[in-house]
Amino acid sequence: MMPQNEFIQRDRSRHPPALTPDYKTSVLRSPRLALWSLQNSLSEMTGPVFGQEELGPLDNDLILNYAKTGEPIGERTIVHGRVLDENGRGVPGALVEVWQANAGGRYRHRNDTYLAPIDPNFGGCGRMITDETGAYAFRTVKPGAYPFRNHVNSWRPAHIHFSLSGSGFAQRLITQMYFEGDPLIPKDSILGTLPDPAARQRLVALLDLNAAVPLDSLAYRFDIVLRGTRSTLFENKLQGN
């Protein structure tokens, strides 16, 4: 039998359009023709399955997973939240991957030439699989702001990149998390690609003192919503759900 788990249509007005000239690189990298709408088949409804045994015990601990001579310098921070779908259900087994700059805004990447130094004890990436409730958590140092060549004086707010794989390839999502209260947030050309201020707000993680570890780490909470599945009430399925 065919599975009955087609995804709810993506609301593209909640996402950035492809062409956003204030973020200059998008000018030559945005399709000019319309997307071709495709109803879900098995190709879209299925996706890769990941297992806990593929991950190492420190993969979600950015304070320890690249520690060489000591621990990284910076604001010790826990980031946690739940991965939910549009029906409000937790998404278990989702692969969450994160990457970020160090406390000074420098990335461990051969193409990053920013003059702030590399931290010898910080790699800047982690990964985890959500538990049966859709919860995830990782530990890191808070990233610094950094300049980028967009306008002459463009600075990215502190942010952590997130990559999400749910149960279907059509749920694939990459986004960025920002930190509550950062004054660079309203000036950012990349967060500014989102037309809806409410959608922008969704990417700002809130300080979560309840999850902080006293005398150890602050915490931020960031919930993520992936596409939900459509409830197919009457389509080759007269008996309902």
Add this chain to the structure above:
Amino acid sequence: MMPKMTPKMAPQLDYFQETPSQTAGPYVHIGLIPHQAGFDIFEKPFGNKLAGPDTPGEHIGVEGRVLDGLGAPCRDVLLEIWQANTAGRYNHPADRQIGKALDTGFRGWGRTGTDFATGLYRFETVKPGAVVGRRGHKPMAPHVNLWLAARGINIGLATRIYFEDEKALNEQDPVLRMVEPAERRETLLARREEREGAVVYVFDIRLQGERETLFFDV
């Protein structure tokens, strides 16, 4: 005069809304393919080899470049593929096609980045078999689902790779058949090459402009 209805005043259903997308940025490799960023960190990294020597099926390479609106290769793109095995079955619990063997050793997924120098990407996999079509439709021709993200791309782009030497099946494919005009359909066909006995399908992606690749809203 009726008051203007704003979204705020409209009654709300209690669905959640998908988290908005943001660009993967130029340093996507750090998180998803750290070796390319210049360091190794995870014991078992994800990569571009989907098939091992024992994987049943025709072993193929899939390679190409991603070109921007000026025809210049984009050298910082992340690409992922998702495909069925040689029998046409996805390694996923929702695939309950009958009579098609599941190969648990073949996940059907891989990721890679375009090379910083040449702009080339490459996957090593097997050619997928035909998969059942959407309810009531004919089987889909063999295809590989491709998703890409990069600096300057605000939301990941989805497309499909079909094989130019599957002419008969392509003509019956329910997705290709709906694409008009034919020139747009052709942007989804990979070119078959043989190099010292190895089969390579070349699939270039044009983000914008002349012969722009067809991208799907899936």
